[in-house]
Amino acid sequence: MTSDPNVQERYPSNINRSKILEFAKEEINSTRSAMLSDYESGYGNITGFHLSYGDSKLGKNYSGPIEHPFVENENFSILPNVISRRAANIWNSEGQVVQLPKDRADAHMGVIGIKNNTGVYPLNITGSVKGTFIKVEFEDSPLHPIPLPIPKYLADLYEYRLHERLKRDIDYNNPTGEDNDSFDLPIPQPDDSGIKKVGNITVPEGIVKLSFFNHDPVPNAEIDFNGTTLLSLNLRLNDEFESDEHVMSLHGIYDQGTGNIIVGSRSAKFHGIAALPQLSLQNGEQYQKSKMALFGDFNQTKIEDLKFQTVEDLVDASEECEYVGYFHVESTNLTKEELQQIDYELLNPIGRPHRKIPNLKLTSGLLYSPNCAIALDLHDCQGLRDQVYDNGLKRIILVASIVVLCQILILIRQMAQTNTPSALSKLSFWTISLMNMADGSMSVISLLCSMIFTDLYIQFAVCAFLAFTCSSVYEMKYAIQIYCTQLNERPLDWRTMLQGTPIDERAERLDQANNRTNENGQNTTNNGQTMTADEHAVGAELYTRHFFTMLVFLFVLLSVITWPKKHRQVFEYIFLTIFNSFWIPQIYRNILRGSRTSFGWEFIIGTSILRLVPVIYVESFPNPFNHHRDIFFVVFLVIWMSVQIAMMVLQEILGPRFFLSEDYLPKAYDYHPIITKGDIESGFHFDAENLICKGDSSNDEDSRTLTYVTDCAICMQKLEIPVVNKPGETNQELNSPSPSHQSLESSSSLLPSFGKATNIIARRKYMVTPCNHVFHTDCLENWMMYKLQCPVCRNSLPPF
Secondary structure (H helix, E strand, O other): OOOOOOHHHHOOOOOOHHHHHHHHHHHHHHHHHHHOOOHHHOOOOOOOOOOOHHHHHOOOOOOOOOOOOOOOOOOOOOOOHHHHHHHHHHHOEOEOOOOOOOOOOOHHHOOOOOOOOOOOOOOOOOEEEEEEEEEOOOOOOOOOOOOOOOOHHHHHHHHHHHHHHHHHHHHHHOOOOOOHHHHHOOOOOOOOOOOOOOOOOOOOEEEEEEEEEEOOOOOOOOOOOOOEEEEEEEEEEEEOOOOOEEEEEEEEEEEOOOOEEEEEOEEOOEEOOOOOOOOOOOOOHHHHHHHHHHHHHHOOOOHHHOOHHHHHHHHHHOOOOOOEEEEEEOOOOOOHHHHHHHHHHHHOOOOOOOOOOOOEEEEEEEEEEOOOOEEEEEEEEEEEEHHHHHHHHHHHHHHHHHHHHHHHHHHHHHHHHOOOHHHHHOOOHHHHHHHHHHHHHHHHHHHHHHHHOHHHHHHHHHHHHHHHHHHHHHHHHHHHHHHHHOOOOOOOOHHHHHOOOOOOOHHHHHHHHHHHHHHOOOOOOOOOOOOOOOHHHHHHHHHHHHHHHHHHHHHHHHHHHOOOHHHHHHHHHHHHHHHOOOOHHHHHHHHHHOOOOOOOHHHHHHHHHHHHHHHHHHHHOOOOOOOOOOHHHHHHHHHHHHHHHHHHHHHHHHOOOOOOOHHHOOOOOOOOOOEEHHHHHOOOOOOHHHEEEEOOOOOOHHHOEEEEEEEOOOOOOEEEEEEEOOOOOOHHHHHOOOHHHOOHHHHHHHOHHHOOHHHHHHHOOEEEOOOOOEEEHHHHHHHHOOOOEOOOOOOEOOOO
16 A cells, blocks of 8 residues: 655645744734733734724724723724624623623613523533524614635635635536636635625524533532633524525633623634633623633643644635624523532433423524624524433433334234235235335434434444344345245236236136146146245345345435425425325235235234324424424324225225225135036036935926035035026126125025025035135135145135
8 A cells, every 4th residue: 555645745835834834833822922911902913803893894904003991892892882782781681790881872772681590500501502593684883894814824825725625616516627717717815705605694584503512511629710611612503494504613611600601713814712801891700710711721732732734624714704602591590509410410320319400591692703794693592401412312212112112023913913825915015015114214214323423322223223123124024925925926906907807817727727638638637836936035135125225215314414404394294104105005905806804903003003103203292303393294194094094994894895896896706606506517526416405395496495515625524505506507607797796685686595594604604716626614714824725636726
């Protein structure tokens, strides 16, 4: 293997990495020195704070050293007066914390709120809150963008990296290489307010998510920052339809005594973190505690450890809008000791009793971008601590695992009840396949979540394992058995059904074989048997399809995650509707095959409820997934599932084809035909000498009832068959056109002798196979539960 090329060789000669690192270290030293000054000295030499907002409006490019002591005013600060006033009102929402200069023109706009609760403010705010934002438009004094230039020593590096990014984008969008003259266009400056710039919010309102992480979650007795902790903030801004997302990383300070938060961004052109103490709106306790916390963090980082990769990241971040944020966390009803007990238990859970954990809630918030001139007001931001969120997610995963386990148990019971070819022939392969796809999808989703939520890896892995077991072991085995059982069936579709072709043509094939035998003068018996499918070959094929489908679904799912909200909802509705339509193939098969029963009702009701429960929970109740609520879709799914089950109930009670006309139905084989004397005369494998005449004597033979007495080949017991005394007609003529739909009442109208209740019952006591062998009904049904072959000649039998 060849070694990696020298990093310096990637850059042109005008970019000297070592020189850039030296200048970067000098800039950091200068920034830290500026932080040593007092509040009245202003920002000092901090990158991005060389120009005040007032001077920027006047068109200046540098404010110069201030001669007047620094006060929070737009003539000295980068914050416009309207922004600093809003920030002060946010921090004073539960009592006065800061006071802006009284000589400001907007002094009358100050608002001081009342504390909402009697307790202290949260000590640890590691967690996420979600709310909405509104873009503020100041009609009287529109915001003016402050130019934030790149330091001169980074100009060449910035231009080169921007050029490379543009080149990659053009190569990606234009793979043919045409119109490469676009490289000759001038390189835009970082202060150009392009629409595609990260943080450049153009919508009037949207959704905001803030994820806080305390760097010092539990106060340490040896290092006390007077209740001030450093934090990191992951900020996500979306429009209402989540089609345009802005993700930014900010750092800041949280004051546990007041519940106030201040954050700032960091890039090569803006060192918002170092200026946080000066952005505290006034000189006082907050300013001193902020400086102490920042110095404690800076002292842990050696300037000599600065890597060029860090400089590259800061240069790349210069493309974004810079932000400064002010937030206030609502107070609690707990004391400091009670909050400490909660924090200790959450970090080291051993079952200590504690008070109810309060939710995180921001009473208000403000985000301001100096270089993009954007102000965002935050509203209704609330959420949970990370540990509380994880515990709730653990419970949800546990319930989901139990649901999957119940599905496995119900499926095992169903497999035990339908372990014969006759029972398997009634089941729909595609019904099990849809269930298999749904459980396989759950396995894939759980596996993805186990990689995203690393703290919950074990819980998601267990759920993924159970779903994989249900899908790839039990359901696949069941599907293979059904597929192999039905492999030799003649394909039947709606076109064939509308033609009225019989479902099972094995009797016709037997008649054709007998005719050919009679023509050749041979008297042989057809002992052909249905070929048995190789389960190993079928299993290999089905498993290949299954895993390939799961792989495709994985890539589709990864793509869907990045779609806008509206498109994701459409995919979700289609996806869930299809996966909850698994009884439709079974209803279809019942119609085609003429089967009243299929799966057991325990399995039908149980699996329907178990598969609806997760959807109802996610779509109807607040959940850790932050999924939107859609009651109408839940009602639709419940009604849709109920309609499918009701259809199967009606098929069992009224018949599988009760809603279709007999003219458009396939002819199913009738195991209980009406036997006539003509059948015996035409060679029905019956011995005419065994006919017994019952009833009073009469000169009219047609009025007498005949009974054929024979032995059942299965139980070897006596079998009596009523025979209609119609010498000129056969059972095919009497039972046409559709014996499966000819009721006993219609039979009695044709044949008066069969109108008696005793003969109706007698007809259901025997079964005649397509090869014209007769058995007791109970005997043949029990036989066909295990083999769909005639016990006498081993010919294939249609399912009953």
